[in-house]
Amino acid sequence: MAGPRLRPVLDRLAAFRAGVVPSAEAAPHLMGDNETPYPPPDAVLAAIAESAGRVNRYPDLAAAQLTAEIAKATGEPEERIALGAGSGALLQVLFQAVADQDAEAVIGWRSFEVYPLFADLAGVRAVKVPLREEKHDVPAMLEQISERTRLVIVCQPNNPTGTVLTTAEVEQLMTAVPADCLVALDEAYHEYVRDPQAADGLHLQRRWPNLVTLRTFSKAYGLAGLRVGYLLGDPGVVARLRAASLPFSISSTAQAAAIAALRVRDQLMERVERTVAERGRLRAALLEQGWPIPRSEANFLWLGLGEASGAFVRRCAERGIVVRGFPGEGVRVTVGTRADNDAFLAACEAWLKESGDQAGDPGAQGRAVSVREEK
Numbered sequence: 001m002a003g004p005r006l007r008p009v010l011d012r013l014a015a016f017r018a019g020v021v022p023s024a025e026a027a028p029h030l031m032g033d034n035e036t037p038y039p040p041p042d043a044v045l046a047a048i049a050e051s052a053g054r055v056n057r058y059p060d061l062a063a064a065q066l067t068a069e070i071a072k073a074t075g076e077p078e079e080r081i082a083l084g085a086g087s088g089a090l091l092q093v094l095f096q097a098v099a100d101q102d103a104e105a106v107i108g109w110r111s112f113e114v115y116p117l118f119a120d121l122a123g124v125r126a127v128k129v130p131l132r133e134e135k136h137d138v139p140a141m142l143e144q145i146s147e148r149t150r151l152v153i154v155c156q157p158n159n160p161t162g163t164v165l166t167t168a169e170v171e172q173l174m175t176a177v178p179a180d181c182l183v184a185l186d187e188a189y190h191e192y193v194r195d196p197q198a199a200d201g202l203h204l205q206r207r208w209p210n211l212v213t214l215r216t217f218s219k220a221y222g223l224a225g226l227r228v229g230y231l232l233g234d235p236g237v238v239a240r241l242r243a244a245s246l247p248f249s250i251s252s253t254a255q256a257a258a259i260a261a262l263r264v265r266d267q268l269m270e271r272v273e274r275t276v277a278e279r280g281r282l283r284a285a286l287l288e289q290g291w292p293i294p295r296s297e298a299n300f301l302w303l304g305l306g307e308a309s310g311a312f313v314r315r316c317a318e319r320g321i322v323v324r325g326f327p328g329e330g331v332r333v334t335v336g337t338r339a340d341n342d343a344f345l346a347a348c349e350a351w352l353k354e355s356g357d358q359a360g361d362p363g364a365q366g367r368a369v370s371v372r373e374e375k
């Protein structure tokens with residue numbers, strides 16, 4: 001092919017980015033991207049509007065005010081906080097920061113799809129360790145740690161399965177990982193966790209300078225469209241990650257909105273509570289229908305449909321429901337409004353009826369199995 005010679009990894013990244021964003025008219029039930037279904041509170045909208053009058057000026061390079069507000073909200077000193085244009089941007093910086101020759105990153109798999117892409121882009125070899133019962137398998141991950149390992153990522157809760165590691169499991173991991181290997185807890189869905197046993201990076205990271213925790217304003221704080229995330233960790237690590245970040249990448253509007261969101265935190269956490277309640281209702285109803293759904297601590301559920309995933313995603317789309325399919329593996333559905341969730345339950349019921357009719361097995365157990373095998 002003519003033209004400049006670029007790295008082949010860019011073609012794989014281009015394929016990932018090719019996904020179409022469905023319009024709200026075509027798909028009234030947007031349950032594919034783990035966003036909150038609720039629009040921003042008035043105070044956040046006002047802060048966004050107010051910031052618009054100043055966009056001829058560069059944003060605050062250090063995002064000092066936002067950093068101070070996050071320090072207040074987390075109880076962590078500012079020197080332990082690095083900001084990014086979404087925690088995705090911080091993940092990319094993490095991979096770049098460890099990308100020495102022969103560097104490897106150990107990740108659980110299936111997990112957040114950008115990890116291996118960022119690894120490839122940075123020239124880091126991603127070592128994928130299969131989940132065990134839809135959960136990170138700590139002993140198996142430890143077996144893959146070598147002198148080449150520079151980064152271990154734990155997605156907590158795991159996207160797309162919703163499972164969590166306990167505090168004891170993360171302690172086991174941290175105790176065994178060499179001190180010169182960075183471990184990142186990606187806690188994008190932290191606010192949705194209700195399991196008291198679940199590990200919490202904020203509480204653990206002081207004990208290990210090589211442990212960092214990633215959080216975001218994209219999910220529970222409802223600012224996915226504005227791109228703000230942060231990392232908590234050792235000041236020495238934080239200073240170097242800040243240095244590696246793209247300057248001015250967090251816009252003044254994003255900074256203003258995130259500050260405003262922290263100030264109406266209680267209001268946002270009420271919505272989170274609603275979503276947690278809906279998660280319970282949705283999962284209970286799906287279990288009742290006969291689907292084997294892992295317990296989720298995030299704002300989404302995992303349907304292990306295997307080879308049937310593509311067909312199921314299309315069936316949902318016909319009903320105006322967008323879900324995320326992972327071909328050959330399963331489908332992730334975001335917990336939406338009550339109406340979204342009811343629409344999804346109806347789609348699941350219809351799917352079972354269809355596949356049940358074909359399989360001729362009306363039993364719940366049989367239905368769950370036929371769900372897995374349906375083409």
Ligand SMILES: *Cc1c(COP(=O)(O)O)cnc(C)c1O
Binds near residue numbers: 188216217227
């Ligand atoms: C959504 C998500 C993020 C957050 O991405 P942003 O860049 O902050 O929008 C990070 N990690 C995981 C696992 C996610 O699912």
